[in-house]
Amino acid sequence: MKGSIYKVLGVLLVLYSMIYGLLMDIPEDTFLEETIRNLFYHVSMWFAMVAMMGGSFWNAIRFLSTENLTLDRRSFCLAEMGMLFSFMGLLTGMMWAKFTWSTWWTNDPKLNGTAVTMLFYLAYFVLRNSIEDTRKKARISAVFNIFAFVMMIVFVGILPRMTDSLHPGNGGNPGFNIYDSDHRLKIVFYPAVIGWILVGTWIASLRYRLKTLQE
């Protein structure tokens, strides 16, 4: 029972962000109009993805130092969950882009950087499945995981900030806080991020336990 507190908390936080995020008063006079509410849903997918990949990266490092195969399994399941979040983020982002920048895809550095990152992680799954020997598979995929995580930080976190980007807070663009002088958005956005991270961890843990049972 004690172990499931975070699950209930995650569900409640996401539910709060869904309900209050739709009902709250939003800052007026922004060109985003009502779509500014997507901040609670679309952006939290990316935060959750980075958290999942971070957990995967951390478990990959620990695996390399301990050679404990359960850590490899954890790393894999978290990466899988991160992949799901990134697909959700990408699809919702395309939807938002169509009605804000009037195109499904632009050559925005953040979009292309994300696409490259997702290809790296897809390569991670292909690499994993192409090796038969369990120990070898775990070791090689842990090394690749570390590489992919660092690449994600570079492509999503650093490069878009150094050039011009349509995304807020990048390349001289103002961040979301200019629309939000009284921090109204934050009281929904941060709980949404925490909630999705908890729910994501939960689903990854279910996948991990199932994988453990199978072996």
Next chain:
Amino acid sequence: MRFFLPLLLLFLPLFSIAQNGGPMYSNGRIYVVVIVIAIIFIGLALYLFLLDRKITKLENEK
């Protein structure tokens, strides 16, 4: 059934506010959408909890 009953229970408080002209009809009926979204997410969460319980049961058998 064990799964759908809690979902149906969600509707009980709604019956009391669902009369004509009640709060559910204000603000362009946005509350209807909010409740629909909430039901979907609660349903998914309940399903996850059941899945969690089933996996725990399997683990205990081993």
